[in-house]
Amino acid sequence: MNETFVTMGLEDIIEDTRDFLSEEFEVDRDLILPENSLKDTLDLDSLDYVDLVVLIEENLNIKVTGEDFKEIETFGDFYALIQKKLSL
Amino acid sequence: MIITKENITNFIPHRAPFLMIDNLIFADAERFESDFFIEENNVLVRSGYFEESGLIENIAQTCAAGFGFLDHGNGAEPKIGFIGAVTKLEVFELPAIHSKINTIVTPTYQLGNIFLVKGENYCNGRKLLECEIKIVVT
Numbered sequence: 001m002n003e004t005f006v007t008m009g010l011e012d013i014i015e016d017t018r019d020f021l022s023e024e025f026e027v028d029r030d031l032i033l034p035e036n037s038l039k040d041t042l043d044l045d046s047l048d049y050v051d052l053v054v055l056i057e058e059n060l061n062i063k064v065t066g067e068d069f070k071e072i073e074t075f076g077d078f079y080a081l082i083q084k085k086l087s088l
Numbered sequence: 089m090i091i092t093k094e095n096i097t098n099f100i101p102h103r104a105p106f107l108m109i110d111n112l113i114f115a116d117a118e119r120f121e122s123d124f125f126i127e128e129n130n131v132l133v134r135s136g137y138f139e140e141s142g143l144i145e146n147i148a149q150t151c152a153a154g155f156g157f158l159d160h161g162n163g164a165e166p167k168i169g170f171i172g173a174v175t176k177l178e179v180f181e182l183p184a185i186h187s188k189i190n191t192i193v194t195p196t197y198q199l200g201n202i203f204l205v206k207g208e209n210y211c212n213g214r215k216l217l218e219c220e221i222k223i224v225v226t
Contacts, residue, residue: 047172047222050199057197066200 013060013086014079020059024051034076041075062086089113091157099156099166102149105131108142109149109191112157120154120193122146128185137182143189143217144174147207150191151223155203172202172222180218183211201225 008016022029025042032041044052049069056064062085072078091099091112102108108130114121124146126133132142148171156166183189190210197204203223209216 046200047202047224050197050202050204050222053197053199054204 010079010083013082016059017079017082020055024055032075034074034079036075038072038075038078056082060086090115091153096153099160100149100152101166101168102152106145107149108132108146109153112150112153113190115154115157117158118194120150120195122150122153122191122193123188124191125188126183126185130185133185136185138185138189139182140179140217143179143182143209144171144177144207144219144221146189146191146209147193147205147217147219148221148223150193150207151195151203151205151221154193154195155225168226169203169223170226172224175220175222177219178217180215181211183209183216187211189216196220 018029018032021027021032021042025048027042038044042048042052053064056062060082062082064081064085068081072081089111093110096109096112097103097107099112100109108124109122110124112120112122126138130138130142132139132145152166152169155169159166188211192208192210194206195203196206201224203225205221205223206218207221208218
């Protein structure tokens with residue numbers, strides 16, 4: 001388990017994630033909802049995914065690969081991945 | 089020195105007059121280092137100084153040479169890469185003609201065929217420019 005987030009629950013991590021995603025990708029925080037598309041909401045192209053990987057590592061201290069993104073459609077999928085990576 | 093000026097075109101696709109690297113000094117998976125002497129007839133020299141675009145191209149070609157060297161060591165053909173984006177660019181000063189610059193490239197992330205690298209140019213120990221470049225490899 002990632003020690004940095006031992007004391008944080010998934011809800012806290014999701015809120016933090018919404019903060020840094022909305023700031024970095026200049027998207028209204030209220031649009032970052034579990035049922036919404038990650039790619040469409042953040043307007044991601046293939047190069048932006050590299051920025052996303054960097055952001056995730058810098059903010060959550062977890063490594064994400066290209067393979068991981070193949071399973072991700074929505075923010076809900078994304079949070080599930082974070083949960084899995086952090087073993088929460 | 090691991091690739092000399094005479095052999096550099098065996099490892100990168102760039103050709104004169106758009107060859108912006110002389111020697112590859114060092115390369116491993118974590119760091120590439122090159123040098124480049126700025127001739128006065130370089131196509132990216134203006135008013136006696138090597139332009140910012142030349143420094144960025146020098147970083148990109150250092151990256152190409154580094155990956156080309158590593159690919160060669162693994163028995164693979166050097167791949168073609170394209171600059172996808174240049175970000176976090178800071179220019180501190182431009183080098184004058186007849187100066188030699190040293191360039192350090194640090195690959196930081198890879199996602200599929202896209203590499204994120206940090207590049208820095210130096211001249212006589214002074215930093216000239218730094219940036220991050222996303223390189224898409226074919």
